[in-house]
Amino acid sequence: TDGLKLCVCNPIRGDMAMLPPLAGTDKPGDYACALYTAHDLGTPRPLSAFFRLLIVYNRRAFTALRSYSSDTGRWSTEAKRSWGPKIACPRELGQSIVVDGVVYWYLRLSAFAVRVDTPEPTQVLMPPTGPGISNLPRGRQSLGVDPDGKLIFIDAGLYKGFPNAAVGSAVSYQLAVATRSVFCPGSGDDDCSGEWKRIVRTIKLEQLKVLYAVPPFGERINLRWFCEKSGTLLFTLGEGTSSPGAFGLNIATEHIEKVADGIDCDSWRNFVGYEMDGAAYLASISPR
DSSP states (O other): OOOOOOOOOOTTTTOEOOOOOGGGGGSSSSSEEEEEEGSSSOOTTTOOOOOEEEEEOSSSEEEEEEEEEETTTTHHHHHHHSSSOSSGGGGSSEEEEEEEEEEEEEEETEEEEOOOOOSSOOOOOOOOTTTTTOOOOOOSSSEETTTTTTTEEEEEEEEEEEGEEEEEEEEEEEEEEEEEEEEEOOOOOTTOOSSOOOOOEEEEEEEEEEEEESGGGGGTTEEEEEEEETTTEEEETTTTTOOOOEEETTTTTOOOEEEEEEEGGGOOOOOOOOOOHHHHHHHSSSOO
């Protein structure tokens, strides 16, 4: 009640930083946050303790941005969202994706983008909605990064298979994950004009069937987290599927691995992916 107090820690190396509290008139309400680390720099420095934390929250008339930099040890001044309506509920923005110094959050038909590799956070103008960007409910769409390092939208859908005799007249629906609408920020390159480019690539996960004639699909799958460095999409399947549990799908190799079993995974309320840099970890504990 007396302010927002945040701690940033590295559970592998044991580094911990207590941030100055935001209290009084600086205190935000509900907020979303994103972390920009030395891994995200143009020339990654895995062993560096550098980080920048961005928080997004609402004031009465606008959505506000503020970042903390470990190199300066202070919070930036409060900035306003430059354009677009006030975000209804920042804490529901979910996971952020960091690409080339810009943090993206998934919004319906687009993304909310903030440049965070500068001392003061600034909103990045996104191009108008382009072809191939679907309006799926939360849980069936996620942001990600393709193997070339570009931002992508990931959609979860169904395609109809053959009737399954084991369940009478029901039709077997198979899960398909599609990556769509690669966004190329304007950089002067011939193939990146600052527009949405519709690149559709479907990954059919044929071992994961939904055994319903009219599948309540929106309640059975939840895209939970995308791991930016490894390109792994974490998702859960619930009751009514042939293999309920939690899964990791590598977008580049299309390899899928079941990481937890059971329908209880579908009811998890909080799900956060954490990527361990094995080389950095071993280097940090090796004898000096």
